[in-house]
Structure formats: C-alpha cells, structure tokens
Amino acid sequence: MLQAITHQGDQIIIAAKSHAAIQKLKASNQKYYCPVCHSEVRIRAGTEVIPHFAHHANAKCFSIEGGEGEYHEQGKLMIYQWLEKQQLDVKLEPYLSLIKQRPDMLVEIGNKQIAIEFQCAMIPKEVINNRSKGYQSSGIQPIWIIGANQLKRITATTLRISPFLLSMMHQFSSSTSNKLFFFCPDTKQFVIAQHVFIINKRSAIAKFRVRQLMKTTIVDLFREKLLADQELLSLWMREKEKFRTKPIHVSRLGHLWQQWLYRNQTSIIYLPSIIHLPVESQYFMKTPLWIWQSKLVVEYLVKISVGSYLERSRINDLFQSEDHYSKKDFPLIYQVKDPINQYLQLLCKLGIIKQYNLSLYKKQKNIIFHANLEQAINADRILLKQLMNAK
Incomplete structure (x- = not known):
C-alpha cells in the first residue's frame, strides 16, 4: 500500500x-x-x-487481497498526483467501512463522490460487478481505469475484447457512448476506447483517443468522440468481406450454426446482405451477430410476404433468455439498449421494413439470397453505402 x-x-x-x-x-x-x-x-x-x-x-x-505489482502501484500514484494537481478533493486508498471496500482513490467533485479503481490484472467479471454495485449502493460513482498492459490493439481502429474488458465498459447517460478507460504509467498516457462495436467474441471496432496525463483533466476523459457513420460502415465493409471469405471460428456454437444453415438450404456465401450488420449494443448478446440476425431473417422475415406485418412479440419468441445477458451484468452502463431494436432500426433505414408503432412493423421488400460469392460481396458494399447515405 x-x-x-x-x-x-x-x-x-x-x-x-x-x-x-x-x-x-x-x-x-x-x-x-x-x-x-x-x-x-x-x-x-x-x-x-x-x-x-x-x-x-x-x-x-x-x-x-489481490496483491499489487509495481506497474499497478506506479500507475495508481500517478493518477492520484494527477487528480491532486487539479486541486480536487482526493483520498488515496480510503477504507469505506459501510461497504467494506477500499477503492484506489475516492474523489469528491461538488456533491458527487467517485471511486476510481486502477485494475491491471484480470479478475472475474463477477468481482468487478459486485464492487461496482457496492459503490453504487452508497451513492458513489465507480470508474474503472484499466492498465494499458491489458490493451491489445489489432489495428488503429480495432482491439481485442474479452468479458473482463466488457465488464468495465462505462456509459454515463442515455445520450453518451460506451467507453473503456486505459492508462499506461510507462508512457504516462490515457487511452480511451469509445463507441465500441463488437465484431466477434475476440475483437471490436472503437474510436480511440490518446491523451498525455499532464495535458489532460478529469473532464477531458468524458468528452465524446464518436465513430462517424461513414467511418464505421467503411470499417465494417472489411469485416463483411472476412465474414464471407474466411471460415467462422471453429466452436460448438459455430458448428451448430453451420448445420442450421445447411438445414435451411443455404450457406455463409449466399446469406442476404442484411445479415451481419453492426449493432452498438451487441455486447448485451451472448450469441454472435451473424447467428441471431440470421435467425431473425431466415426464420421469420423471409417467410412472410411483402405487405405482411411483423409483430415484435413474435420476434421476441425467436430468442430465449440465454441468448442475452441480464441488465444486472452491466452495472456501469446507464441504459442497456435493445440490440434487436437497433437491428430493426437499421432494416427500417434500408427500407426492408417500416415501423408503425413500438411493437408493429410491415415488410416492404423481398429478401434476396445471393447466387455466388462475387454477387454477395458486391451487394454487401452497395447495402453498406446505402446505410452511409441513409438518414
């Protein structure tokens, strides 16, 4: 200590x-x-x-408990001194006897208390959730800053994702994006990954901001910098091509899905372009994008005729409780948005369906299956460009 x-x-x-x-x-x-x-x-x-x-x-x-290494201690001290230099009321390692927890730092800003945890080693998400809920029970806002030793960037816009990282994803209001905070004591830099879109269980697209510690205030950490629609969909174009041309990661779930495609007399190559579209709240789903979106399209949307109505209750019946997480699994998220609703909104933008009220939609167009890989990739590009231009 x-x-x-x-x-x-x-x-x-x-x-x-x-x-x-x-x-x-x-x-x-x-x-x-x-x-x-x-x-x-x-x-x-x-x-x-x-x-x-x-x-x-x-x-x-x-x-x-959970012994702290040099990297953690150094980072914690730097963040503490950074907060002190901003003339904030900050306490280092205070023990909160009421909830029997000891945050790395406790900051008071106005009438608000913020518990800051600097976490450099992987711990179970249940521990993170329980600690976060403990702070919230005392009216304290928890903020988890992750050691940059846990940040694995794949490209300038993608990172490795895991249940550990997702459990520390923040959203502070219904109008702000989701965020992950990282800090490196070696480079003295914050890295904020925000507007995170899950690609698969191992990777995600995000907008990154890198800030030098001493050129940053605590307020700067929460500034919004979002992925523009054109930027996101341009990046997703590459993911769609990978989806079509590279084998899905071998797993029991992936194997069962491919068997399901076979029973429905189709394959990844032939699937409609409206399957595997980016949804910001995908982190709430346990099943990959392509599985639940293909289920909604193939088992329901394809089978009804143009002009027929889609009932939200019928769509909900396609999915079971084990297909998604509980809202209680994300105590740091202010408002867990419905990924299925977000997907339906994309279909509305594309003119595939039209919404009449919260629970009723109407099919506007036929769903097209592709004849070959070249046709599928071209159609994917056209559809994503259509989304870029949609309002």
Whole structure:
C-alpha cells in the first residue's frame, strides 16, 4: 500500500517522498499502521520497487487481497498526483467501512463522490460487478481505469475484447457512448476506447483517443468522440468481406450454426446482405451477430410476404433468455439498449421494413439470397453505402 498512519493518526504517503526523506523516516524508528486493519506495517523502499508500506507475513487484512505489482502501484500514484494537481478533493486508498471496500482513490467533485479503481490484472467479471454495485449502493460513482498492459490493439481502429474488458465498459447517460478507460504509467498516457462495436467474441471496432496525463483533466476523459457513420460502415465493409471469405471460428456454437444453415438450404456465401450488420449494443448478446440476425431473417422475415406485418412479440419468441445477458451484468452502463431494436432500426433505414408503432412493423421488400460469392460481396458494399447515405 502507498500510505499508512502514525500512532498520532497522521497520514503518510511514502511514495510521494524523496529518497532522503524516506531514509530519515526509516531511521526514526517511528511505527506505522495500516489504515484498514490497524496492524503494524513496515516501510519497503529499494532501487527496484516503488516505496510502499507492507504488512508482516502473517497479517490478515482486507487490503492485502489481490496483491499489487509495481506497474499497478506506479500507475495508481500517478493518477492520484494527477487528480491532486487539479486541486480536487482526493483520498488515496480510503477504507469505506459501510461497504467494506477500499477503492484506489475516492474523489469528491461538488456533491458527487467517485471511486476510481486502477485494475491491471484480470479478475472475474463477477468481482468487478459486485464492487461496482457496492459503490453504487452508497451513492458513489465507480470508474474503472484499466492498465494499458491489458490493451491489445489489432489495428488503429480495432482491439481485442474479452468479458473482463466488457465488464468495465462505462456509459454515463442515455445520450453518451460506451467507453473503456486505459492508462499506461510507462508512457504516462490515457487511452480511451469509445463507441465500441463488437465484431466477434475476440475483437471490436472503437474510436480511440490518446491523451498525455499532464495535458489532460478529469473532464477531458468524458468528452465524446464518436465513430462517424461513414467511418464505421467503411470499417465494417472489411469485416463483411472476412465474414464471407474466411471460415467462422471453429466452436460448438459455430458448428451448430453451420448445420442450421445447411438445414435451411443455404450457406455463409449466399446469406442476404442484411445479415451481419453492426449493432452498438451487441455486447448485451451472448450469441454472435451473424447467428441471431440470421435467425431473425431466415426464420421469420423471409417467410412472410411483402405487405405482411411483423409483430415484435413474435420476434421476441425467436430468442430465449440465454441468448442475452441480464441488465444486472452491466452495472456501469446507464441504459442497456435493445440490440434487436437497433437491428430493426437499421432494416427500417434500408427500407426492408417500416415501423408503425413500438411493437408493429410491415415488410416492404423481398429478401434476396445471393447466387455466388462475387454477387454477395458486391451487394454487401452497395447495402453498406446505402446505410452511409441513409438518414
């Protein structure tokens, strides 16, 4: 831990002190205590570790859980000092006895409290959810900043995604995009990935912003910078081509889906271009885009004639509760939007269906299956360009 208290109750942040000051503290034989369990701790300061306080080997304390490495301690100290320089009321590693949690930092801005967690190692999403809900139960806004050691960028606009990262995705209001916050203590940079669109279980498209720590304020982290429709759909064009030409990742789910396509006398090559379209709230679905969208199109939309009505209740019957997550799985998301509704809105933009009210649509066009790969790819491009121009 970066801080301890003296017998008089004074707080000492050891990492903020000079080498000479630390040596003076060590020579003074002053005793220091853990602010959580109040047991005695000792100063650890060497050439290869950031100065900190450590419990004795047999200590049992809440604060020891999930041991913290040098990368984490360094990043936490930098973020704390960054907040202090903005003249914000910030506490380092405070213990919140009411909920028995210890955030890395607790910041007060006006009448609002923010708990900041700097997380550099993978932990179960259940732990993240439970901690987030604990803060929220006390009226505290949790913000998780992920160590940049967990950021795996594939290209300038794509990153590796995982349940661990998705559990720390934020949305602060119904009108703002989803965001992932990263920080690297080595480069002293924030990386914000926002407007995240899931491609598959391993990757996602996002708009990235890189900000130097000392040229950034806490307010800057929340500024909106979205993917323009043209940018998103241009990037998705590449994903559509991969979808058509490269084998779907071998998995039990993928194998079952391909068997389902065979039973429906079709394949990936022939599928209508309206299948596998980008939906921002795809993170809420357990099944990949192409599976649930093809199910809606092939099992329902194709089978009804032009001019027939589509009932939302019939669409809902196509899916089971295990096809999507619970809203409780995303405590950091202000409003989980309905991915099926977002997909239906795309079909409305394309003129495939027309919406009459919240639960009723009408089929406007026939659904076209393709004859070969070349026709499919050309049709995909035309459709995405149509979406770019749609209002």
